[in-house]
Amino acid sequence: NAGVTQTPKFQVLKTGQSMTLQCAQDMNHEYMSWYRQDPGMGLRLIHYSVGAGITDQGEVPNGYNVSRSTTEDFPLRLLSAAPSQTSVYFCASRSYSWNTEAFFGQGTRLTVV
């Protein structure tokens, strides 16, 4: 059971480039989300999805797009990378029930130069 898998683990981008961070889960969880973690801070929610075809914004959505075409996958797109998007990104999933725990991927460390 792989759980939540993120790719890549590390990425360096130039300002203005685009890229997609991949996230896949094999637990048939309905709810998936993306967080970013900046130095000295906890995790902040970027976007989330409660099921295929449904996405919504979190607290720091600007500069990021998401889509959810399948239950398993929830990619995060940076359309035009900026240095302020240098961060560690985590994907998480959980069952769509009030009392279940969230599981996180191993993170993607992104540097925008």
Place this chain on the structure above:
Amino acid sequence: GIQVEQSPPDLILQEGANSTLRCNFSDSVNNLQWFHQNPWGQLINLFYIPSGTKQNGRLSATTVATERYSLLYISSSQTTDSGVYFCAVSNFGNEKLTFGTGTRLTIIP
């Protein structure tokens, strides 16, 4: 939104010591989790504990939901316990997990 405060922000202990980490939250919760972020950046699930007490080896946690706090106990600390411990909560009708800013634990041999 719900506020989460963790204390202390930093903790330095000798190997073998015990520690208590605290998480206060500002509203009723239906989900509370403790995570350990190891020096490699991985988030490790420690406890899912919206209420009550749980134990797992040297670690245990207690959440008093009516008083809006949770405690994480680490006994007989080992160097591998070093890292940042996060508390995260969500409340009814809101799937978002809100994280505290963490407690950085350093265990000295």
